[in-house]
Amino acid sequence: MSSENGASRADGDGGAEAAPPEQLALIRESVRRAKAPRAKPRTWRGAALAKELPVARVLVDKGVLHLDRYFDYAVPEEMDAEAQPGVRVRVRFGAGRHRVREGRREGGGLIDGFLVERRAESDYSGPLAALAQVVSPEPVLSEELLGLARAVADRYAGSLADVLQLAVPPRNARAEQRASPAPLPPPKKPDHGSWTRYEHGGAFLDALASGGAPRAVWNALPGPRWSEELARAVAATLASGRGALVVVPDGRAAARVDAALTALLGPGRHALLTADAGPEKRYAQWLAVRRGSVRAVVGTRAAMFAPVRDLGLVAVWDDGDDSHSEQHAPQPHARDVLLLRAALDKCAFLLGGWSCTVEAAQLVESGWARPLAAGREQVRRTAPLVRTVGDGDLARDEAARAARLPTLAWQAAREGLRHGPVLVQVPRRGYAPRMACDRCRAPARCRHCSGPLQGQDAGVLRCDWCGREEGAWHCPECGGFRLRAQVVGARRTAEELGRAFPAVPVRTSGREHVLDTVPDTPALVVSTPGAEPVAEGGYAAALLLDGWAMLVRPDLRAGEDALRRWIAAGALVRPQSEGGTVVVVAEPTLRPVQALVRWDPVGHAVRELAERAELGFPPVSRMAAVSGPPAAVAEFLATVDLPPDAEVLGPVPLPPPPPGRSRRPGAPPPGEHWERALVRVPPGSGAALATALKTAQAARMARGSGEAVRVRIDPPDIG
Incomplete structure (x- = not known):
């Protein structure tokens, strides 16, 4: 029988909770056998077992929570030398629940696993299945790595096997046969x-x-x-x-x-x-x-x-x-x-x-x-000069209304191109602009599927999800009929800049083709956030267009993330003493814009932290997201034994992913209606929350519940 992780374990890894009576009886029987005289060497189907430590404790590569424990197997004598803690093994593992728990598989399929420990006795009194194979004698799982993986699994309410799939890369036989180089002596201490x-x-x-x-x-x-x-x-x-x-x-x-x-x-x-x-x-x-x-x-x-x-x-x-x-x-x-x-x-x-x-x-x-x-x-000596263009400036700027490039940005680009390359950051890749109401800036949505409307050639509006054209749009929020480009893609921006600066080469860097570096020659470099190439000698200027588009995202981290992306682009620009200038098109009074102007990301983060502490938002609190079909989420929340100080927010409907696009983890499959609930606990209760969610999820999987429920600790977006 396998041993459980927890208070019932007899190998010194458990806690202090009281074990059930049947487990106490099992522990007493194990102690009795340990004190009894050693029996003759056991055999498996006539084959002798290892004389010393004939029991192998194995973690099977099954990332399901109700099987997140070790299983005991017998070690045949011929595998004694190679079956050492940390090696990869293969064992027989099948579907019969009680027989799987006892490790008595005579049939069943072979499954990979890690040999965690060799022991003299097993907690199970019956015959054990034997190791099928030692895949490699290379010990890839050390005690330190196993302890780290267990800590990560506990923190994120996951299984140890899933964490080890991330921690230990797949085996490559030729790489194992290759000798590693001899270690070099420590280097000298570097200067500051x-x-x-x-x-x-x-x-x-x-x-x-x-x-x-x-x-x-x-x-x-x-x-x-x-x-x-x-x-x-x-x-x-x-x-x-x-x-x-x-x-x-x-x-x-x-x-x-x-x-x-x-x-x-x-x-x-x-x-x-x-x-x-x-x-x-x-x-x-x-x-x-x-x-x-x-x-x-x-x-x-x-x-x-x-x-x-x-x-x-x-x-x-x-x-x-x-x-x-x-x-x-x-x-x-x-x-x-x-x-x-x-x-x-x-x-x-x-x-x-x-x-x-x-x-x-x-x-x-x-x-x-x-x-x-x-x-x-x-x-101040190393940061560039930061200038802003707000809504009021755009409304008075004829050039901005005609070409989407404010006069101040156009002047900064023209001056920068005299001395080197100019970086232009746009919030999204692609060509077609998504549209919004010119008066209230509410996103323009399709009347049939609520998908985003995009502006095409000849002024035609077309839905990005269902492809239908829209010829009579009006804003449901304010009744306006005029539209503006919400976010124009990198390729469209490159075309517009090419017409504005016809003698200057234009390079683009984005998802399909990311440039690593650009030469220190006059050029316009249009990039999406995170894909900015490094310019040799630094950029002469940077234009951060459509800054408001990153700030209006319905997400708790919208301001923090926008500031991070702006500063990452600005950090590639030459210092102010060398003429480096950054122009950001966003409302100057907003906190992230002010932090960029002062180049004070730490002050912005400190103020954000103070506000989240008042509201009880992460990282001051710990939070988990539970998502799935409405009935399954309701059942899960009704059965989970949450900590007394836990607070459940929601559930609320999750928007479906756009057709033809990859689905993020935790998002509903196409055509399904999902809901998400957030569970919040104060500092000090994060471990209890993870344990409660993991226990409830494991019990649900053991019962064979059909509908999926996704649990994620510390979700990156809770907007």
Whole structure:
């Protein structure tokens, strides 16, 4: 019989809750057998079992919550040497519930798993099924990685198997047969470099180099030096004889840190873990890290679980980027996983970015981390000049009404093109503009399916969902008949700018084709947020168009996210002393716009945190989203044993995904009506909430309930 995770376990991993009587009887029987004289070696179908520790505790690769426990199997004598804790195995696993629980499968299909522990006795008194195969003698699951995966599963109300699918990459036999390089001796302590621009920057590096574990939230100065500064933090940690891990949002950022580390330390001292490397190369580098040949890792989201030896520093860059949020169950966030690693490994923690999230501000507000920022004079010397164009300016601007490019933006672009490239940021990709009422700015919707209306050639309106044309639109909110472009896509903007500046080359960077760099020559670079290429020597100017479109999103993070995207674009512009200018088309009185003008993302995050504390919104509170068909959601909420201080908000209907577009996790399937409820608890009750939701979901799966219910802890959007 398998052992449960919890108070009933007899292996020392449980808590202090009282076990049911039948489990107490089982524990007493296990103790009696342990004290009894050892029996003769057992056999499985005539084959001798291992003489020492003949029981293998296995975690099967089944990501369902009601099977989130270990199963005991017998270890045949011929597998004794290779069946060590941490290796991949294959076992027989079938569908009979009571027989699955007892691990007595004579039939059933083969399933992958990890051997977690070898034991002398099993809690089950009957015969055990034997291990079918040791897939590889390579121990890929260490105790530290198993403990981290369990902590992540508990925090996000998920299964351990699902977390390990994210943490351990698929096996590649050729990569395992390849020998990893010999570890290099620790490098020398690096000098402070550009860290001297920050108050306490040098002291932070000194603490890392001396073996300390400082925790800091780093507000990086604009410009390209952030990757070099991260590399110096890694080098200081390596100099202390410890390992370091850096997680960045995308491959382009990883390549920049990779180049900075290579330039500072030389090749062979770090591994680059990104999806672009391919399965064999990536697994070979992951193995080099696990074997201790490489002590530093730079990578994207999946690298947050990299098994770095003697971990001394975990760092995450731009934690507000959506790419840090895993889309596969249980959907952990890289920032929170690294926070868990910092606590479990007692290592240093560095959260950096040009902007500042509310979660980062909370780490400083609580005293868990210290701020690492530059003085205001240093910020003024490195930041560009920011100018605004508001609604009143647009109404009086003939050029803005005719060409959607305000006069101030047109002048800044013309002046910037005399000295170098000019960046133009637009909120969305594509060509066709979506339309809104010119008077009240309510989105223009199709009368048949409520889809968004887009402006086509010759002034024709067409629905983006059902494709029907609309010839007699009027606003249901205010009765207006005039329309304006709500958001014009990058390609359409590139065409308009090409006509406005006919002698200047226009380049585009977006989802289909993302540019990494552009030369330091006059050109217009039209980009969507997050796809901005780096200009050699910096951009001469940047135009942030349709800024209001990012601010009106019905989401709690709309202002924070808009400011982060604006600052990310502005950080690529030359300093004000070199003529760098940023023009943002948005209402100047709004808080995110004012924060951009002052270049004060930390102050914006602190004020946002104070408001959320008053309203009880995350991250001050912990929150979970429960979504699914209305009847299933109602049944789930009626059966879950929530903490006494939990508050249920909703449920409310979820909008269906647009036809032909990929469905986000937690969104309803096409043609189905779903609802979502939010469950909120105050600080200190987050673990109890996750446990309650996981228990209810596991019981529901065990009963075989048909309709799906999705549970997500800390959903990124609750608007």
